[in-house]
Amino acid sequence: MEHQLQIYNTLSRKKEHFKPINPGMVGMYVCGPTVYSDVHLGNCRTFISFDLIYRYLLHLGYKVRYVRNITDAGHLEGDRDEGDDKFAKKAKLEQLEPMEIVQRYTLGFHDVMREFNTLPPSIEPTATGHICEQIEMAKEIIAKGYAYEVNGTVYFDVEKYNKEFPYGQLTNRKLEELLEGTRELGGQDEKKGRLDFALWIKAKPEHIMRWPSPWGWGFPGWHIECSAMSSKYLGDTFDIHGGGMDLQATHHTNEIAQSQACNHKAPVNYWMHTNMLTVNGTRMSKSAGNGFLPGELFTGNHPLLEKGYSPMAVRFFMMQTHYRSTLDFSNEALQASEKGYARLMNAIKLLDNLKTSSTSTSNIQELKKKCYEAMNDDFNAPILVANLFEGARIINSVNDGKENISAEDLQTLKETMHNFVFDVLGLKNESSNTSKDKALQGVMDIILDIRKEAKAKKDFATSDKLRDDLAKNNITIKDTKDGVTWSIQE
RNA sequence: GGUCCUGUGGCCGAGUGGCUAGGCAGAGCUCUGCAAAAGCUUCUACAGCGGUUCGAAUCCGCUCGGGACCUCCA
Numbered sequence: 162m163e164h165q166l167q168i169y170n171t172l173s174r175k176k177e178h179f180k181p182i183n184p185g186m187v188g189m190y191v192c193g194p195t196v197y198s199d200v201h202l203g204n205c206r207t208f209i210s211f212d213l214i215y216r217y218l219l220h221l222g223y224k225v226r227y228v229r230n231i232t233d234a235g236h237l238e239g240d241r242d243e244g245d246d247k248f249a250k251k252a253k254l255e256q257l258e259p260m261e262i263v264q265r266y267t268l269g270f271h272d273v274m275r276e277f278n279t280l281p282p283s284i285e286p287t288a289t290g291h292i293c294e295q296i297e298m299a300k301e302i303i304a305k306g307y308a309y310e311v312n313g314t315v316y317f318d319v320e321k322y323n324k325e326f327p328y329g330q331l332t333n334r335k336l337e338e339l340l341e342g343t344r345e346l347g348g349q350d351e352k353k354g355r356l357d358f359a360l361w362i363k364a365k366p367e368h369i370m371r372w373p374s375p376w377g378w379g380f381p382g383w384h385i386e387c388s389a390m391s392s393k394y395l396g397d398t399f400d401i402h403g404g405g406m407d408l409q410a411t412h413h414t415n416e417i418a419q420s421q422a423c424n425h426k427a428p429v430n431y432w433m434h435t436n437m438l439t440v441n442g443t444r445m446s447k448s449a450g451n452g453f454l455p456g457e458l459f460t461g462n463h464p465l466l467e468k469g470y471s472p473m474a475v476r477f478f479m480m481q482t483h484y485r486s487t488l489d490f491s492n493e494a495l496q497a498s499e500k501g502y503a504r505l506m507n508a509i510k511l512l513d514n515l516k517t518s519s520t521s522t523s524n525i526q527e528l529k530k531k532c533y534e535a536m537n538d539d540f541n542a543p544i545l546v547a548n549l550f551e552g553a554r555i556i557n558s559v560n561d562g563k564e565n566i567s568a569e570d571l572q573t574l575k576e577t578m579h580n581f582v583f584d585v586l587g588l589k590n591e592s593s594n595t596s597k598d599k600a601l602q603g604v605m606d607i608i609l610d611i612r613k614e615a616k617a618k619k620d621f622a623t624s625d626k627l628r629d630d631l632a633k634n635n636i637t638i639k640d641t642k643d644g645v646t647w648s649i650q651e
Numbered sequence: 652g653g654u655c656c657u658g659u660g661g662c663c664g665a666g667u668g669g670c671u672a673g674g675c676a677g678a679g680c681u682c683u684g685c686a687a688a689a690g691c692u693u694c695u696a697c698a699g700c701g702g703u704u705c706g707a708a709u710c711c712g713c714u715c716g717g718g719a720c721c722u723c724c725a
Binding site: 191192193194195200201203204205206207208210211247329332333334338339341383403404405406407408409410411412434435436437438439442443444445446447478481482483485486487488489491493494495496497498499500501502504505507541543544546547548549550551554557558560561563616619621624625628629632637638639640641646 | 682687
């Protein structure tokens with residue numbers, strides 16, 4: 162496996178040469194969604210970014226175990242250890258059992274991921290399915306002396322941990338600085354330290370989601386599920402852990418602390434964080450209320466949207482920005498991507514019908530090399546896309562007879578375009594194959610045949626009437642030199 | 652307030668010392684019964700000021716602007 166893959170590691174704040182623990186194999190864990198409401202586009206961006214990373218690792222020939230969890234238990238609403246959990250709160254609103262909420266939004270999440278053509282992870286574990294593992298881990302951390310129990314709730318002792326291990330390494334912060342930013346403990350607090358966080362939380366009488374534990378009935382804390390499930394399926398130390406940048410400071414910092422305290426090993430070699438999706442320069446988030454749902458994006462049914470955009474146009478839009486940069490949403494940018502995506506796809510369709518020559522006027526090997534260089538440089542999809550557009554330019558020029566390509570180079574070009582566009586970027590042709598579509602195709606063939614005959618007889622009145630009447634029904638006819646094409650305006 | 656990121660042409664967005672990605676829009680051309688589309692070619696840029704250097708969008712400093720995290724959040 163010869164490559165020079167560089168990955169930006171949040172731990173070192175540098176790009177590092179990627180070297181997996183076991184040659185040829187990669188263990189990757191990504192923090193998945195909390196399924197108490199619909200995923201919005203910002204959530205989707207993270208999972209699409211990691212889909213690109215997963216796909217490229219697979220393309221390089223790695224055997225990848227990709228674990229992405231479903232958080233379906235425990236998370237509290239506020240920063241205090243009080244209040245309802247998200248599932249119970251939503252359940253009251255919707256008059257449903259908490260697990261009904263979980264089921265509904267898990268299915269919705271999967272639907273959306275399928276629309277965006279993401280590959281399913283190898284394992285998709287749920288927090289509620291791993292309560293035993295989380296309890297065992299909490300017990301182990303207590304046994305090692307880094308956690309303590311108060312009235313049925315178990316807290317992680319951050320200040321004690323920090324004496325032996327660096328607590329804030331992921332955000333480059335010292336404990337003293339972190340302490341400054343927190344409130345004083347009140348009289349009612351059970352915690353010993355201001356930064357201490359819960360591994361296990363005692364359930365109040367009205368709390369529906371609850372499990373028995375050595376400390377009584379309760380539910381797991383905010384961060385323990387990822388530590389427990391990642392070590393179960395990937396080992397105490399594994400290659401890549403990813404998630405959104407918003408998880409870096411708290412969730413991932415605490416994950417490291419839990420695993421380190423439990424196993425006395427650094428859990429992860431490469432920490433990867435994807436950046437946020439913004440709308441008008443501000444982060445899209447549930448609390449800010451500036452999010453929209455994928456379904457609204459596809460249909461255009463939202464005040465922020467001028468029209469609907471197809472899943473692949475949106476995916477392509479995301480691929481034109483590096484995963485560590487913020488991506489600002491706008492109708493203008495999305496429409497630009499939509500057109501660019503169509504241009505790329507049209508070029509690929511021409512690939513099968515290109516005429517070959519004895520020599521080539523463009524350096525196809527060089528193009529292929531540049532594609533790999535782009536992706537090896539910390540998954541730089543925007544550079545890859547730029548190179549693929551250079552490929553599209555070559556294809557179009559050969560098609561127009563302005564450039565030549567040898568049979569061998571054409572084969573290389575085909576492989577390169579297909580590998581990177583479909584396998585790595587995860588794009589696909591969006592033409593559907595339902596029986597209705599096939600019937601419509603048949604009807605259109607008949608109409609276009611009549612129009613062709615009219616044109617041959619120079620009966621332009623008839624041919625223009627057909628074109629105009631179809632246009633009134635949102636069907637656009639285009640006479641290209643290679644024949645007639647038609648498309649439906651959404 | 653603390654930690655960190657960021658400011659690129661009309662818009663989106665790469666690039667971290669010399670060779671000025673790419674897409675969209677604009678312009679020109681080709682194709683064409685007309686129309687539309689498409690293809691090819693092409694213009695416009697590095698927030699401001701100062702410094703380092705033979706040379707800076709790229710390194711350093713300051714100023715101004717934007718953002719994230721520090722509380723659940725991908």
